[in-house]
Amino acid sequence: MTRIRFHQELDELKHRILAMAGMAEQAIDLSVQAYSQRDLALCQRVLNNEAAINRAEREVDEFAIDLLAMQQPMAIDLRFILAVIKINADLERVGDQAVNIAQRVMNMIELAPADLPVDIPAMAGRVRAMIRDALRSFIEGNPDLAKHVLAADDEIDRINKEAFTSLSNCMQSKPDCAVQALDALSIARNLERVADHATNIAEDVIFWVRGADVRHGAGQTLAGS
Amino acid sequence: MTRIRFHQELDELKHRILAMAGMAEQAIDLSVQAYSQRDLALCQRVLNNEAAINRAEREVDEFAIDLLAMQQPMAIDLRFILAVIKINADLERVGDQAVNIAQRVMNMIELAPADLPVDIPAMAGRVRAMIRDALRSFIEGNPDLAKHVLAADDEIDRINKEAFTSLSNCMQSKPDCAVQALDALSIARNLERVADHATNIAEDVIFWVRGADVRHGAGQTLAGS
Numbered sequence: 144m145t146r147i148r149f150h151q152e153l154d155e156l157k158h159r160i161l162a163m164a165g166m167a168e169q170a171i172d173l174s175v176q177a178y179s180q181r182d183l184a185l186c187q188r189v190l191n192n193e194a195a196i197n198r199a200e201r202e203v204d205e206f207a208i209d210l211l212a213m214q215q216p217m218a219i220d221l222r223f224i225l226a227v228i229k230i231n232a233d234l235e236r237v238g239d240q241a242v243n244i245a246q247r248v249m250n251m252i253e254l255a256p257a258d259l260p261v262d263i264p265a266m267a268g269r270v271r272a273m274i275r276d277a278l279r280s281f282i283e284g285n286p287d288l289a290k291h292v293l294a295a296d297d298e299i300d301r302i303n304k305e306a307f308t309s310l311s312n313c314m315q316s317k318p319d320c321a322v323q324a325l326d327a328l329s330i331a332r333n334l335e336r337v338a339d340h341a342t343n344i345a346e347d348v349i350f351w352v353r354g355a356d357v358r359h360g361a362g363q364t365l366a367g368s
Numbered sequence: 369m370t371r372i373r374f375h376q377e378l379d380e381l382k383h384r385i386l387a388m389a390g391m392a393e394q395a396i397d398l399s400v401q402a403y404s405q406r407d408l409a410l411c412q413r414v415l416n417n418e419a420a421i422n423r424a425e426r427e428v429d430e431f432a433i434d435l436l437a438m439q440q441p442m443a444i445d446l447r448f449i450l451a452v453i454k455i456n457a458d459l460e461r462v463g464d465q466a467v468n469i470a471q472r473v474m475n476m477i478e479l480a481p482a483d484l485p486v487d488i489p490a491m492a493g494r495v496r497a498m499i500r501d502a503l504r505s506f507i508e509g510n511p512d513l514a515k516h517v518l519a520a521d522d523e524i525d526r527i528n529k530e531a532f533t534s535l536s537n538c539m540q541s542k543p544d545c546a547v548q549a550l551d552a553l554s555i556a557r558n559l560e561r562v563a564d565h566a567t568n569i570a571e572d573v574i575f576w577v578r579g580a581d582v583r584h585g586a587g588q589t590l591a592g593s
Contacts, residue, residue, distance in 0.1 A: 208450065215440040225433065228450070229457070314539055314546045321540045325550075 149214050153223065156206055157282075160227050160234075163199045164278050167234040170196065170241035171274070171337060175267040177248045178330065181256070189245035196238035203231045218354070226351035230281065233340040233347075237274070240333045240340075247326040247333075257323035260309040263330055266302050269295070270334045273341035280348045292345035296338050303335040374439050378448065381431055382507075385452050385459075388424045389503050392459040395421065395466035396499070396562060400492040402473045403555065406481070414470035421463035428456045443579070451576035455506065458565040458572075462499070465558045465565075472551045472558075482548035485534040488555055491527050494520065495559045498566035505573045517570035521563050528560040 144152070170189050177185035207228050210216070216224060273295050280289035310328045314321045369377070395414050402410035432453050435441070441449060498520050505514035535553045539546045 208446070211436070211450075212443060212446055218437060221433070221437055225436075225453070228453075232454070232457075311547055311550050314550070315543045318540045318543045318546075321543075321546065322536055325536055325539070325553075328550075 144213055149210075149216075149220075152210055153220060156203070156210060156224070156227055159199075159203050159206060160231055161278070161282070163196070163203055163231060163234050166192065166196050166199060167237040167241070168271070168274060168278075170238050171244075171267070171271065174241040174244035174248065175264060175271075177245055178251075179264055181248070181252050183249060183252055186245040186249045186252075189241050193238060193242050196235060200231055200235040204228060207231070219351070222351045222354060226281075226347040229347045230344050233343045237337050237340050240337050243333045244330050247329050251323055251326045254323055257317075257320040259320070259324055259327045260313055261306045261327050261331060263327065263334070266299070266306070266331060266334050269299060269302070270338045270341070273299070273338050274344075277341040277344040277348070280345060284348070284352050286349045286352045289345035289348040292341055296342045299335055299338040303331050306331040369438055374435075374441075374445075377435055378445060381428070381435060381449070381452055384424075384428050384431060385456055386503070386507070388421070388428055388456060388459050389499075391417065391421050391424060392462040392466070393496070393499060393503075395463050396469075396492070396496065399466040399469035399473065400489060400496075402470055403476075404489055406473070406477050408474060408477055411470040411474045411477075414466050418463060418467050421460060425456055425460040429453060432456070444576070447576045447579060451506075451572040454572045455569050458568045462562050462565050465562045468558045469555050472554050476548055476551045479548055482545040484545070484549055484552045485538055486531045486552050486556060488552065488559070491524070491531070491556060491559050494524060494527070495563045495566070498524070498563050499569075502566040502569040502573070505570060509573070509577050511574045511577045514570035514573040517566055521567045524560055524563040528556050531556040 170192055173185050173192075174189050176182070177189065207224050211221075211224055214220075273292050276288055276295075277292045280286065280292065307328060310324045310331075314324045317324075395417055398410050398417075399414050401407070402414065432449050436446075436449055439445075498517050501513055501520075502517045505511065505517065532553060535549045535556075539549045542549075
């Protein structure tokens with residue numbers, strides 16, 4: 144494989160992981176919309192789309208591994224391919240979270256609507272912005288934007304903790320809402336995990352572009368330089 | 369680097385990932401012991417050990433990536449190194465689950481003991497067996513043992529669903545136990561996620577040894593042949 148051909152293949156890999164990302168983003172959007180509208184058909188669409196996301200994950204993985212096997216990539220290309228392999232796994236897990244949310248919503252639809260002390264759509268909006276920024280930092284190779292994503296994650300953790308407190312209080316004071324509150328609590332936690340995956344993606348972008356491993360604060364000096 | 373030297377480095381990589389695995393296993397054991405004994409000091413040990421697990425993850429990752437960068441590994445060695453990179457990420461997440469469990473236990477210790485309809489130690493025992501088998505399948509390069517782990521995961525999902533049902537019923541019938549029940553429910557879910565990580569490790573072993581991607585049932589024909 145010539146270097147030019149190899150770079151065409153890297154572009155193809157980027158194209159494929161972005162298609163995969165689009166599927167994962169759509170799954171989250173549909174599941175949150177299903178929550179807001181109590182719409183069973185939207186839940187079903189999320190469940191039906193899972194197989195396609197899983198298939199896309201396998202195909203991206205195989206493509207990336209074939210590239211590693213056929214070429215001896217330079218340092219930055221090697222890091223790019225490894226970053227894609229990791230981002231791919233995170234996107235598949237975002238899809239899993241969408242399925243979890245859809246299943247909770249299906250449970251909630253069977254119950255009487257409850258007035259719950261949590262704003263799931265607002266939380267989802269922030270999480271979606273994190274995914275969008277993480278993916279844009281990947282497309283642009285922009286580590287500064289990726290660092291924004293890392294900062295936003297702390298805010299989501301705080302919102303999730305607040306939701307936990309208010310919903311568990313609600314369970315005690317209004318036992319007849321306990322199941323709905325538990326479902327909402329699960330959905331908040333699923334969104335918090337989506338934010339974790341966005342954070343992982345941002346870290347992988349920084350690793351790729353800068354060669355620094357920023358996980359668990361290890362690269363803070365480097366990343367800040 | 370000579371081929372002999374390269375294989376020594378692969379052995380060193382295996383040695384390091386197994387040391388990492390030992391730390392993750394210990395974290396889960398301590399957190400479950402903390403639950404059984406309502407022991408705050410054990411919780412604290414889990415929290416204190418997290419930084420060491422995160423550091424070990426980074427070191428294994430860097431070592432694996434250096435090996436990929438310095439050598440052009442043959443197909444099976446390439447798959448081995450990629451499997452280690454993925455297993456490493458799963459083990460770090462097992463450590464995160466142990467921290468989540470310890471935090472829940474710390475919450476429970478502050479409350480009056482409640483008689484909850486869930487057997488966490490029994491569930492934990494099954495999950496621990498899955499991790500042990502997944503790691504043994506890795507050490508022995510034994511895909512048959514890895515397939516056992518995949519089968520065991522369905523059982524854990526069933527146990528977790530049962531725990532969810534019985535604990536959410538308990539929350540409604542005994543609102544004064546709602547917070548403890550919610551903590552136990554979180555712990556059951558954390559254990560279920562540990563089982564998912566054991567499953568991922570088993571899949572990575574099969575990928576390494578057989579070159580088949582068994583995720584999401586894709587390689588069932590191959591894996592069964």
